[in-house]
Amino acid sequence: xxxxxxxxxxxxxxxxxxKLVYENLNINVAEGRIxxxxxxxxxxxxxxxxxxxxxxxxxxxQCLIYGENTQHLSPATKRRIGYLIEGHVQYAFMNVHQIExxxxxxxxxxxxxxYFNLIDKLKITPHQKISTMSCGQRAQVALGLILxxxxxxxxxxxxxLGLDPGYRRLFIDYMREYxxxxxxxxxxxxxxxxxxxxxxxxxxIMDYNRVLVQSPVQDFTxxxxxxxxxxxxxxxxxxxxxxxxxxxxxxxxxxxxxxxxETEVKQLLESQGIAYRNFKEEPMTLEDAFIGLTGKY
Amino acid sequence: MTSATKIIRLFLVLLGxxxxxxxxxxxxxxxxxxxxxxxxxxxxxxxxxxxxSEEFSDTLTHESNTVYYDQTGKQYTEREYNRQLxxxxxxxxxxxxxxxxxxxxxxxxxxxxxxxxxxMLMPVxxxxxxxxxLFESESGKVRPEQPDDLFRINRHGIEFLNPxxxxxxxxxxxxxxxALETAGFQAPARDIYGIPSxxxxxxxxYFIIDNEGELFHLKMVxxxxxxxxIEKDITVSSMxxxxxxxxxxxxYDDRQQxxxxxxxxSIKPLPIRPGNGRFVYSVNCFYKxxxxxxxxxxxxxxxxxxxxxEDYHAMENDSYAKSxxxxxxxxxxxxxxxxTPGYAHLIPLFNPPGRxxxxxxxxxxxxxxxKIRHHRNLRDPFNWLDLAIAGAFxxxxxxxxxxxxxxx
Amino acid sequence: xxxxxxxxYKEWVKTRWFASIALLLNLxxxxxxxxxxxxxxxxxxxxxxxxxxxxxxxxxxSIYRYIPLGIALLVGISQFAPEITDxxxxxxxxxxxxxxxxxxxxxxxxxxxxxxxxxxxxLIFTGLIxxxxxxxxxxxxxxxxxxxxxxxxCAYFLIAMIAMEPVWKFRxxxxxxxxxxxxxxxxxxxxxxxxxxxxxxxxxxxxxxxAPVYTSYRFNKGQL
Numbered sequence: 001x002x003x004x005x006x007x008x009x010x011x012x013x014x015x016x017x018x019k020l021v022y023e024n025l026n027i028n029v030a031e032g033r034i035x036x037x038x039x040x041x042x043x044x045x046x047x048x049x050x051x052x053x054x055x056x057x058x059x060x061x062q063c064l065i066y067g068e069n070t071q072h073l074s075p076a077t078k079r080r081i082g083y084l085i086e087g088h089v090q091y092a093f094m095n096v097h098q099i100e101x102x103x104x105x106x107x108x109x110x111x112x113x114x115y116f117n118l119i120d121k122l123k124i125t126p127h128q129k130i131s132t133m134s135c136g137q138r139a140q141v142a143l144g145l146i147l148x149x150x151x152x153x154x155x156x157x158x159x160x161l162g163l164d165p166g167y168r169r170l171f172i173d174y175m176r177e178y179x180x181x182x183x184x185x186x187x188x189x190x191x192x193x194x195x196x197x198x199x200x201x202x203x204x205i206m207d208y209n210r211v212l213v214q215s216p217v218q219d220f221t222x223x224x225x226x227x228x229x230x231x232x233x234x235x236x237x238x239x240x241x242x243x244x245x246x247x248x249x250x251x252x253x254x255x256x257x258x259x260x261x262e263t264e265v266k267q268l269l270e271s272q273g274i275a276y277r278n279f280k281e282e283p284m285t286l287e288d289a290f291i292g293l294t295g296k297y
Numbered sequence: 298m299t300s301a302t303k304i305i306r307l308f309l310v311l312l313g314x315x316x317x318x319x320x321x322x323x324x325x326x327x328x329x330x331x332x333x334x335x336x337x338x339x340x341x342x343x344x345x346x347x348x349x350s351e352e353f354s355d356t357l358t359h360e361s362n363t364v365y366y367d368q369t370g371k372q373y374t375e376r377e378y379n380r381q382l383x384x385x386x387x388x389x390x391x392x393x394x395x396x397x398x399x400x401x402x403x404x405x406x407x408x409x410x411x412x413x414x415x416x417m418l419m420p421v422x423x424x425x426x427x428x429x430x431l432f433e434s435e436s437g438k439v440r441p442e443q444p445d446d447l448f449r450i451n452r453h454g455i456e457f458l459n460p461x462x463x464x465x466x467x468x469x470x471x472x473x474x475x476a477l478e479t480a481g482f483q484a485p486a487r488d489i490y491g492i493p494s495x496x497x498x499x500x501x502x503y504f505i506i507d508n509e510g511e512l513f514h515l516k517m518v519x520x521x522x523x524x525x526x527i528e529k530d531i532t533v534s535s536m537x538x539x540x541x542x543x544x545x546x547x548x549y550d551d552r553q554q555x556x557x558x559x560x561x562x563s564i565k566p567l568p569i570r571p572g573n574g575r576f577v578y579s580v581n582c583f584y585k586x587x588x589x590x591x592x593x594x595x596x597x598x599x600x601x602x603x604x605x606x607e608d609y610h611a612m613e614n615d616s617y618a619k620s621x622x623x624x625x626x627x628x629x630x631x632x633x634x635x636x637t638p639g640y641a642h643l644i645p646l647f648n649p650p651g652r653x654x655x656x657x658x659x660x661x662x663x664x665x666x667x668k669i670r671h672h673r674n675l676r677d678p679f680n681w682l683d684l685a686i687a688g689a690f691x692x693x694x695x696x697x698x699x700x701x702x703x704x705x
Numbered sequence: 706x707x708x709x710x711x712x713x714y715k716e717w718v719k720t721r722w723f724a725s726i727a728l729l730l731n732l733x734x735x736x737x738x739x740x741x742x743x744x745x746x747x748x749x750x751x752x753x754x755x756x757x758x759x760x761x762x763x764x765x766x767s768i769y770r771y772i773p774l775g776i777a778l779l780v781g782i783s784q785f786a787p788e789i790t791d792x793x794x795x796x797x798x799x800x801x802x803x804x805x806x807x808x809x810x811x812x813x814x815x816x817x818x819x820x821x822x823x824x825x826x827x828l829i830f831t832g833l834i835x836x837x838x839x840x841x842x843x844x845x846x847x848x849x850x851x852x853x854x855x856x857x858x859c860a861y862f863l864i865a866m867i868a869m870e871p872v873w874k875f876r877x878x879x880x881x882x883x884x885x886x887x888x889x890x891x892x893x894x895x896x897x898x899x900x901x902x903x904x905x906x907x908x909x910x911x912x913x914x915x916a917p918v919y920t921s922y923r924f925n926k927g928q929l
Contacts, residue, residue, distance in 0.1 A: 053795070053799065054798075055795060055798070075801040075802050075803060076801070078799060078800065078801040078802075079801035081799070083795075083799045085792070085793075085795055085796065087791065089791045089792070089793055089795075089796070090793075090796065091715065091787065091793065091796065092787070093718065093719055093787050094715070094718055098714075098718055101711075101714065102711055102714055102715045102718075103711075104711070105707050105708055105710065105711030105712075105714075106708055106711060106800055106801055106802075107801070298922055299922075301918070302918055302919055302922050305915050305916070305918050305919050306919050308912050308915075309912070309916060309919055312882075312886065312909065312912060313882060316882055316885040316886055319885065320885055423895065423897075423898055424845060424895065424896065424897025424898050424900070425897075426759045426762075426841055426842065426845065426897075427841050428755075428759060428839060428841035428842065429759060430752070430756050430759075443752055443753060443756060444752065445752055446752070447752070447755060447756075447759075447839075449839075449841055458839055459751075460751035460752050460754075460755045460839070461750075461751040461752070463836075463837075463839060493756060493759050493760050494756075494760045495756075636892070639898060640898050640900070640901040641892070641894055641898055641899055641901055641902040642901055642902070643902070643905060700875070700878050700879075700882065701919070704922065
């Protein structure tokens, strides 16, 4: 293992019963990087998180965090990992003071102020139980706890679940600033891709059974392009061509997704004798690129 | 799993086997047992015959049909049968005006009927309080009077206790201790047998086993202690004291043989095969009958006034154990675990290995197949232990091993 | 030691109200039994009352039978239900401690809490009834109640074991097994007759105390 990989998954293979989740997946997360794991429902995001946290044993392969197998993480390594459960699940029977008192005992570098800076912004009564708080308030508590813990590695499972745009933006801004300022490593999953775009350095896109992209976000968005054009017919088959990553069309309006460039695409159409018009490159957000890559439902 | 976890899991499997061995045979029997023919046997003081009734019931139609006959096979109607047993059917015969005037030359009246005593005898060892009231044996009253104290016999000897104050009565205790010592009693008492109730016509005191296993009789006669050592050549296992009659008590020895302790302190073994030790008795001035029912037969012993064997009859018992359902049970289950009456113990009752071994072997193979299908490591000795458990405990082991799986 | 204190703090926050109810329930029932005993003893007279008790072997304390089980349910469910809903056990297992240590701190806490809820009450009860009852009666009474107490502890450990099991199919099976196992502790036996069963019951209770090790192993190697 190279010295500055915080997370390293090697030839990870897992099945749910007979159904293959993925095969020979390899993931590397270098220190100080923020990796976003994207994929449709059922693509294996939660599986990966569970394996990383040691709650699931892969059928074969292994994951290492700070060089330790995630199935046998030592207490010292667990101390360096901050974990956000999907849905901001926390001990709902406690209030914000009790939960801080509880967790502070486990982490010697506990930063009380970091926690209360966030909590004081909440409009809650001092003894209000977490179970009575809204989703966004719970997210703030969860975020506060992670910041107070001051971990080296943060694993955030679907941090945007159930949050309204205001909270999501708060979360992303805090997270990015915190991670970059302190040199933290972050591994996160989310459904909401425009949030990811603001936050992550590297991207890992999973589809059923395979990894589609694993690279820095900039690399991906600069190389992956969408070209749109109109044809005379609406029954032209372009998907099979190696240049085409995905092709969508509505009547005779075509969207062509590719890692190639404009010249190559035009050459493809001309070589097949397909007349086209209004050929242009469409600028894509990360979400556009994701949908383009994985297809619409 | 670590080895420690695997060992814990094995203990849980064995617990599962135990629970299943207590539950499944019971469930099986409750669901499949056929209602047996109800057979009753009594001795007629009138004809000196054994009167037998057999009730056949149809579980579907709920109809029943009873036949009556004696040991020679002669059939009776229900009324004829009832007339042979006036001590049993007194009320019924009285309603029909068919009570006899006399039986064996003795006038058949209320007093004669009331002299019949019935009860059960069981060689069960169960808890008795080691604290009892010692009644005045010769108070001259109809019933014994409740005393103001209770006695116990511990390592200090006999102590009389005032329950209101929880204090010992020193004088009375000293007086009775002297009597006990004179009789050769070695404190503390192992067991005390008697009838600690005032609801009896006469008080016979208590029969006490001392620390050496010797038997003593203790009474209070006109406020004075009466303690007598009783010679015996048997080891007393348990006793049942009788409401005053010609016996002090029945005694079970260590081989479950039944004896009587007569009021002259003689101990006589009854001419009765111990069997399972459980008897239903019916005694009057004419005969003493003891009925023992086990899985194979029903045996009725009739003894005369001197407790010598007068007559005896045995008949086959259509018990559950003989039914085809029970036979099948022996092929299904290697054992069943039951709880004893009296002092509760869990005891296993094993079936003949030759019967259940085939199912056990089959289940072993099925389990091996399941393990192979789930890619279990057959080099792991714990997987072989699982197979051994299925082989030894059959369906119990098979289910227990699957309920507590050896998790990868 | 500080880490232990914090773990115990969480358990305390979860269980404090339920444990208080359990303690009051235990004391309340025992005091009620004592008051009934006292009232019967004084109105009938000591000798009469005791003779009747000796003859008929009356279990004047039988309403206490299922109280230990109730206490175990109160403590066990209040402790483990919050841990398993929404898979919150992941929070505990993510703490920087060995998993078994986390789980067994919880289990030992529950056991101690249970003991504190039940045993002082029993001791007070023993002292009180000894005012009216001699040792020959008090001891068999306690021997008859002891299986119920052990049943309470055993029930608690089985609740922990079932809570740690993540697969519902097996939870249901273990619930069935637990029902049968616990029925051994709560049989209706005549006074004093349960003493011979105590060694088996102690063994089963000890075994149940280590049963959570088996199901909690699932979290390390299984499905959550």
